[in-house]
Amino acid sequence: MKSTKGIFALICAILVTLFSANTSANPLHNETVTFKVYGNCEMCKKRIESSLKGNSAIVSADWNVKTKMIKVVYDPHIITLDKVHQLIAEAGHDTEKVKANEVTYKKLPGCCQYDRKK
Numbered sequence: 001m002k003s004t005k006g007i008f009a010l011i012c013a014i015l016v017t018l019f020s021a022n023t024s025a026n027p028l029h030n031e032t033v034t035f036k037v038y039g040n041c042e043m044c045k046k047r048i049e050s051s052l053k054g055n056s057a058i059v060s061a062d063w064n065v066k067t068k069m070i071k072v073v074y075d076p077h078i079i080t081l082d083k084v085h086q087l088i089a090e091a092g093h094d095t096e097k098v099k100a101n102e103v104t105y106k107k108l109p110g111c112c113q114y115d116r117k118k
């Protein structure tokens with residue numbers, strides 16, 4: 001009986017390992033990109049970065065208030081670069097690839113409403 005329990009525990013351990021390997025970023029796959037995201041201040045920085053940080057495919061996200069450039073480390077096997085841009089746009093911030101929806105943009109606090117290219 002003891003060995004049956006042991007095998008069962010082993011199978012569980014394998015399943016847990018496989019499951020977590022498929023749902024969170026794998027360091028072997030990581031890719032780093034840097035691109036422009038429009039915003040103004042520290043509040044924007046928080047909003048931009050947290051639009052990505054909840055996602056298990058994102059290893060890190062760091063937006064620079066001065067240069068308006070974001071550096072994202074992500075696992076391209078789980079998330080596409082287009083989706084990364086889209087998540088930021090959904091928070092109200094234009095990226096060099098994807099524009100935020102007008103309604104979402106207007107909901108940003110006044111100080112965060114960056115100049116948009118017409």
Ligand SMILES: [Cu+2]
Pocket residue numbers: 039040041042043044045111112113
């Ligand atoms: Cu702001």
